[in-house]
Amino acid sequence: MASPRVDDPLDLGGITLRNRLYRAPLLECAGNGPDAAAVLAEELEPAARAGAGLICQGATIVRESGGCAALNMTSVTDPEFVASLSTVTDRVHEHGSAIAIQLEHGGLRSMETWHAGYRQEHPNLQQLAVSRPPRLLRLLDRLGFLDYDARVLSTDEVYDLAADFGRSAALATDAGYDVIHLAGANMGLIHQFLSPFYNRRDDEFGDGVRFLEVVYDEIRAQAGDVPVMTKVPAETAAPPGIRRHLTEDDAVDICRRLADYGFDALVPVSGSVFWDASIVRGSYPKRAWSDEQYQAGYAAAFGGPLRARLVALGNRIEAAWYDFDPAWNEHLCRRVRDVVSVPVLCEGGIRERGHIDRLLGDACDAVGMARPFYAEPELPARLLGRDVADDTRAVCESCNNCAVPQVTGAGGVCRTPSVLRAAGALKKEGAYNRPPEPPEADGGDPER
Template sequence: MARLEAPVDLGGKTVGNRLYRAPLLECAGNGPDAVDALIEDLEPAADAGAGLLCQGATIVRGEGGRGAPGMSRVHDPAFVERLGRLTDRIHDHGARIALQLEHGGLRTMETWHSEYRAAHPDLEQLAVSRPPAQLRALDRLGLVSFDPSVLDTAEVYGLAADFGKAAARAVEAGYDAIHLAGANMGIVQQFLSPFYNRRDDEFGGSRPEDRTRFLELVHDEIRTRAGDVPLLTKVPAETAAPRIVRRHLDRDDGVAIAEHLAEYGFDAVAPVETNVIWDMSIVRGAYPERAWESDEFAEGYADAFGSRYRARAVAALNRLQERRFDFEPAWNEEFCRRVRRRVDVPVMLEGGVRERGQIDRLLGEAGEEPAADAVGMARPFYAEPRLPARLLESDATTGSAPRYGVDAETRVACESCNNCTVPQVTGAPGVCRTPSVLRRRGELEKAGAYERDADD
């Protein structure tokens, strides 16, 4: 059996293989059709053989905290109970499902989305500390709008309790694991980062380990309220921070944080290199020209950014970022490898993984040092919802060689063009919109690449 097809233990639960769907924005919201939308998004990957599916960032509170339109909330027990229909469908295919819990803190719609801010004038952002000077300068320029409420110590405990309550509801609904959104500039990264965290209470400090206290508290709340559910988190290294940001997490800091969390009781870590602000360091790849120039989304961009002029300015900044964040295959590889040497829990690698041969190398199939114990993809699932069927499919004779050949047919159709992501600022769903990719998927469908044998 090839290593990708081998099971992996996640906090005492067996995951059938080491390919997982990394967290994505499903944009399902909380409406009457939300569960059906989530099933439509997630079930194809389970049916196609993915071992683990990570449902994208869901907000632990009923107001505020959303980083983008359409994020679901899990504060309502009645809604979470209905999610049991989703977890049942995933389990019917022998897969596991994790729920990613999130609060955006300073990176929320009330900071950047003009129409949302106007409709919710009383909403404040939750802040770990006073916003850094660089962000206050952006506020003065009118690029963002901060009205922060700095959490006092008691409020930090209350926020951690909300994570625990959400986790308990999720376990009742059948989720197999809890995934904390520890990067992408949400509230957890803001606690970890010296750029944001200048607190002088028990949740601050000069060492990276000192600033993990919030994650430790969330861990304790989840263990108390939800039991021994497998608990994993992203761990950031802010290596993409610009030179004007001197206080940030370097790779050594990220390794120290991951090691500390593994010792504290987290069951898996996903190390990711990112920035201190939300930008293309998260996704990388091409400037999404088709998405920005589409008349279909022009009004939505204007609503989000305040005017068509501002939307064009954001697009121009996006084009500049493309030059800085060129696509790099498996860009978190070295960070993950360093973490894996220091921890005794599974290391989950995602970011820029695009073909089966690359996955095998990252897992140590060729005899070199593994960088990870499981490998995930995100945007490629927008392009191919049933992607695992052709990455995991084995030759009937050898039981190991991919049926379609490593060099050609087991490369994902996704071109990392980002036309799927930019329209999400308007509330549009995350789907592939690139004709060449859709044609490729059609060709693969006709060739039977997404079909699975009954025994698989």
């Protein structure tokens, strides 16, 4: 049987995606204000208009207060607000794409840990913790770089948190979201349950997969038969000396268990035990760190100009350590795909059409991109089509100038002139003018 190509449809939990290219989750920084739905629609609709099979809205928080990993994240707890997001789902569905919402709680990665200004404004917020923070993180607390006032969740509180995921999933499904995407990696609370670096519990949740199983049960009970997918981490980029971490074998086993339990799709990703450059590999974002308009925001976030410069130095070292590696999750995804029967989605450093087609049917069943959409919101228009050349690639240079200013609350946009010039030239050439879809794929909700 011939390997699938990116233009071929894919069944994901009973939903037929029109192709195998998706916009991976990004920080939209839309917040919860009266314009949030309009901001999200403006961010997400271009990818649908350009033909992406699936649009993943970035991490949204399942509790009203606490748990945000960055400024201006959207929480999905208020029924009236979440209902207003039907504006977003309707605009995506008009173009024949499916839309997923990613649900998250930051736990020890929340802003009440690392953002100095936010801690001062919210002195009563405690981090939710799987276990007592690891010794290395407690050292950073004593040195003043982090601030831990963690509350370790009791068994009953873990069940309550899982119910919050289910409640948010139900609200999102009512608003028209097609898929529930759990933020199981990038050092959020779900990742902390899975990781032996963080999880030293002696109850049933000492097995971190159990938390994902309970979350899945709550989604099924409250939201019905909506497709559920999750990221699954391997901590293969953990620094030397970190003995307790998720190996690649561990991640493969977690994926197998989740597929057996009923999860509809899996996104295996490799990273570290910390929220660092291992999840956004690329160049040191010198332009972003030196831009004067963000200096006050960096100082507010990190506790002063000196500490901001120290964080920038750490970023420079990490950028050299975690150099860009095309499709850096390919090997892990291939191993997972060998042991599960549900779709495996691959993302991380994928930039070229020929590479996409080589990955499909071998390492994965669908391919996602994230940062390239900041420069090219309508990127799928250039990558989809039977006659697209193998060397057609995103203009993104993986420089990370888009990501660092988000710690100040700035939106996610490309800030690199050479990339913007390249995208502008393509726009003038009409490269994003996607031809109409065939009648059978035109408009309406994705097929179920």
